[in-house]
Amino acid sequence: MNTPQPSQVHWRKSTHSGADEGNCVEVADLNGRVGVRDSKAPAAGHLALTRRGFADLLAHLRP
Template sequence: MNTEQSTQLNWFKSTHSGDEGGECVEVAAGATVIRVRDSKERGGPRLAFTRSAWSGFVADLGRDRI
């Protein structure tokens, strides 16, 4: 079980996110997992990804989709 506390994590939004209050997520890199949360519901549910799963996801974002 991962015992990293979200209060110990440094959460950040993409530099592409504006301040207009749109739909954004925040990401925090822990020692073993990458966590993702809704920027408007900071106390709400969080997703946790292994570093390899997150790396694959981010790499896929840059690829063209048909």
């Protein structure tokens, strides 16, 4: 699988994140996987989850 370089990836924050809030995660499409990273430390790296794994994570985190 060809993973795009970080400079080519469009990272986005949740619409639930406030403009000035510091505790945000960002997600991106990584050619069939979902990238997840800390918006405060983007250079620290990211997780690459399968779409199913990302859906499972969201289901687990929902109240």
